[in-house]
Amino acid sequence: MTDETITSGAADDVSRRRFLRVATTAGAAVVLSTAAGLPAVSASPAGAKTLRVYVLVVDGLRPDEIDPHATPHLYALRAEGTNFPQARSLPVMETLPNHVMMMTGVRPDRSGVPANDVYDRDEGAVRTLDRPSDIRVPTLLERLAGTGRVSGSVLSKEYLDTIFGERASVRWEPEPLIPITDHAPDLATKLALSAMVDETDPDLVFVNFGDVDRVGHADLTGTSLGLLRAAALGATDAHVGRFVSELRDRGLWESSVVMVIADHAMDWSHGHKLISLQAPLEADDSLAGKVAIAQNGGADLLTFTGPEPERSVAVERMRGIALSTSGVLSVHRPEELRLAPDCADLVVYCKAGWRFSDPTPISNPIPGNHGHPATAPIPFFVAGGHPRVRKGVTSSAAATTVDVAPTVGELFGLPPIVGGYDGEIRAEALFSREE
Template sequence: MSTRRTFLRASAAGGASVVLSGAAGSPRASAARRDDPRVYVLVIDGCRPDEIDDELTPRLAALRRAGRSYPQARSVPIMETLPNHAMMMAGVRPDRSGVPANSFYDAHEGAVRDLDRASDLRFPTVLQRLRTKGLTTGTVLSKKYLYSLFGERATYRWEPEPLMPITDHALDGFTHAALGAMVRDADPHLLFANFGDIDRFGHADLTGGSIKLLRRLALASTDRLIGDFVDFLKESGRWRRSVLVVLADHSMDWSDPFSFVSLADAFKDDSLLAGNVAYADNGGADLLTWTGPKPQRDKAVRRMRRLARDVPGVLSLHDPHALRLGPRGGDLVAYCRSGWRFSDPNPLANPIPGNHGHPATAPIPFFIAGGSPLVRRGASSARARTLDVAPTVGEVFGLRPPRGGYDGRSRV
C-alpha cells in the first residue's frame, strides 16, 4: 500500500481547525456533489446495552427507537478492542483475518506483544475494498493503537490528538470535532469512528462513588456529541442519504480489587509448566501458550486444563481452534466469571477493576438509524454481531463479498 499522504487542514465547528491526512491525489469533498449513500459507523467503546435509556442517553435512545435495533446483539468474546474493530471492517473471524486478541505470544519475537501494527490485520477491509470502486473512506479513531492498526487503509484519516496521558486516547470532544470536520471537508462515503471515553472511564469504575459518576458523565457527554452530529447531518442536508451503524465493540464488567485470577500462580509449582507458559490476557480472557519443547505440548495443555479448571474465578476453558482464533490464539483460552478479572503473569499485572473479553461482556448495543430509505424500522430478534458491520456496508454500496464470503451478514 502506498505511503504517500497529503495533509488537509479541515474546519471544525466553532472555527477551530483539524488536521486530516489523505492518500495522495484523493479528491477533496468531490463526492459531495453526488447523491450516493453515506455510511457512518459509530463505535461507542465499552458501552453496555442497558446504559442506553431516555434518562442518561436520550439522543441514542431516540435513534435506536427510530431505526432498526438488535437487542440480542453480541460481540465476539475474547476479541477485545482492536480485534472487534478489525472484524467490523473485515467481516471475517480471526482465523481468516489474522487477528488474535489484543495481546498474544509472538513466537518470532519470543515475547508477548500488543496487537498494534498495521501488518497485524492481514485481511482486506471494506475501507480498502471500497476504494477499488472509486469510493472514498475515512477513519476517526480516538485510540492511538487503533489508529496504528488500521494504518493507511482509509482514503482519509485523523490522527488522534491531543492524547490523554496513560490512556493514549483523545477525548470524545476532539473526536467529535474531527468527525464533523472530515464529513464537512472530505465527505467520505464510509466513515468509521470510535468514541473512547466511556471505555476509559469504565476501566477505572469501581461501581460506586465519584468514579462511577465520571462514567455516567462520559455517557451523557458522548450521547450529546452523537446527537450534535446527527443534527449536523440533518441541517446540512446529508441525513436523507445517511445510514448510521451504531454499536459497541464490547460492554464492561467490574471486579472487586482482590477478585483476580492468576493462572501463573496456579502453575508455578508444577514441574512441567513452571517457566514454560506465556500469558496474554485482556482482563476477561487469558490466552495461554506453551513455550517448552514441542513434543511435550499436548501433555502440557492437558496439565494446564486440569490445574486451571479448579482455580476460583475461572468460568471455562477452550481450544483456540474451536473459537476460530487462528494460529496466534495460543494453546488454551480461559474465560473468567463475571465479577472477576485475569491478572497474569502476576497479581499486579492488571490492577484495574473494569474489564472485558469474557462472555459477561458480550451483550452490546447495536442499531441502524438514518434518513436513508435503506434503513428499516423496529426491533429484530436476530443476534447481530460485530462481524455484521462489513457485510452491511458492502450491501449499501453494492460491494461483492470477499473471496470465501463474509462470516457475518448484512443487517440492511
C-alpha cells in the same frame, strides 16, 4: 478553512500522504491525512451523493446503558431505526478483534486479530496487535476506496488507529492523546469527525469513541454507582446527538445510514476478585518458565513455549490448573472460538465480576474489564434518514460485530471478500433495493 501540505512518508513507508489542516467550529485545528493517489474528497457534489454510511462505535457501551435519561440521543436514534437487542460481541470480546471483524466481515481465524494482546511466537514476546500487517485480509476501508469512493477513519484509540493505519482514504490520527489511556477524548474525536465530513464528505466513516470504555475501565464505583461511567455516557451521547444534528442541518440526513454499535460491553470487579494464573503455572515443575500469558482483562491467552514434544501434555496441565482456579469460568481451544490455532494454546475466560491480572497480581489494577462472555452483549442499531433504513423495527436476529462489513458492503454494492464473509447482511434493517 483548509491548509494542504504534501509530505513523504517515513522511510519504510513508500506512500505519500497529503495532510489537511482543518479549522473546526471550536477553534481547534484538526489534521487529516489522505493517501496520495486516492480521491481525498468525494468526487460527487454533496447534493448528488445518495448514500453515506457512518459506523459509530461507542467503545465498551452496554445495551442496558441506553435509556431515555442517561443517553437521550442514542435512545431516540435507536427508536428511529432498526434495533438488534440480541447483538453480541465475538471472541475475544476485546477492542481490536471486534473492530477488525466489523471492517473485514470475517472471524479472527481469518482476520488474524484474535485479541488485543497475544504471544507472538515469531518474536517470542507478548505484544499488542497494533500493526497494519496484523490484519491479514482486506477491510472495507481500502476496498471502498478502491472503487473510487472515499472512506474515512476516525479512531480515538492509538492502537486502533495504528492497526488500521492508512487503509482509509482519509485518516484522522487521534490527538491529543491522554497519557495512560492512549486515546483522544471524545470531544476531539467528534470535532475530527465533523471536520472530516465537512471537508471531505466521505462515503463511509469508521468512528471509535473511546471515552465510555476508558472511563469505565477506571471507574472505581463501577460495581455500584458507576459515577464516572455515567458522566462519560452522557457526554458521548451528546457528541453523537450533535453529529446527527449536523447531518440534518447540512441536508445529509436523507442520504445517511448511521450504524451504532459497541465492540464489547464492560464488567466491573471488586478489588479482591482477580485471577493470576502465572503463579500456579510457575509452581508446576513441568510448566515453570514455559508458559507465556497474554492478559486481556477478562481473558487470558496461554501459550506453551517449551519443547514441542511436551506441548500436548503441558496444555492439558495448563487447562487443569486454570479450571481449578477460583474465578475461572471456562477454558477453550482457540479453534472452538474461531481464533487462529497459533494465537494461543488455550483461551481462559473469567466469570462475571472477576478479572485476570497477569503476570502479577498488580499487573491489572483496573476494576472495569471485558474479554469474557459476560461482556458479550452490545448495542447494535441501524438508523439514519436513508430510504433503505427500516424505521421503528426491533429484530430478534442474533446480530454480531462481524455483520457490519457485509451489511455496509451490501449498501455500497460491494461483492463479498474472497472466501466469503463470516458475518451476515443484516437485511432486517434494510429495505431491499426493489422495495
